[in-house]
Amino acid sequence: MKTDISQFLIYTQEISQALKRQQPIVALETAVLTHGLPYPDNIELSHQLEDEVKQGGATPATVGLLDGKIHIGLTADEIARLGDTSKPARKISRRDFGIALARKEKGGTTVTGTMIAARAAGIR
Numbered sequence: 001m002k003t004d005i006s007q008f009l010i011y012t013q014e015i016s017q018a019l020k021r022q023q024p025i026v027a028l029e030t031a032v033l034t035h036g037l038p039y040p041d042n043i044e045l046s047h048q049l050e051d052e053v054k055q056g057g058a059t060p061a062t063v064g065l066l067d068g069k070i071h072i073g074l075t076a077d078e079i080a081r082l083g084d085t086s087k088p089a090r091k092i093s094r095r096d097f098g099i100a101l102a103r104k105e106k107g108g109t110t111v112t113g114t115m116i117a118a119r120a121a122g123i124r
């Protein structure tokens with residue numbers, strides 16, 4: 001039996017509004033934040049990626065797992081929390097959602113994990 005992950009989604013207000021208005025949204029992975037770069041370069045890169053998306057006229061939806069929820073769009077505080085390399089994070093791909101959500105772990109999504117979350121969130 002498949003479980004619908006949409007029950008675990010949390011949207012920022014900015015993403016909710018962009019979805020409602022059918023505005024362009026770009027989903028961004030966070031494995032580079034949790035596993036790709038050292039702190040604080042990882043935080044800086046995440047903000048730079050979001051700025052690039054905004055300059056291109058779209059809303060950035062940085063995707064990550066915190067407290068047993070899949071966040072579609074992250075606040076600056078959530079990016080900092082996810083990017084805190086002093087606390088372990090799971091790298092989230094297709095196979096990792098179930099265990100990470102059940103254990104309420106923090107995690108950075110791979111491209112595949114981001115695509116799965118984006119589809120569940122209605123982001124094409």
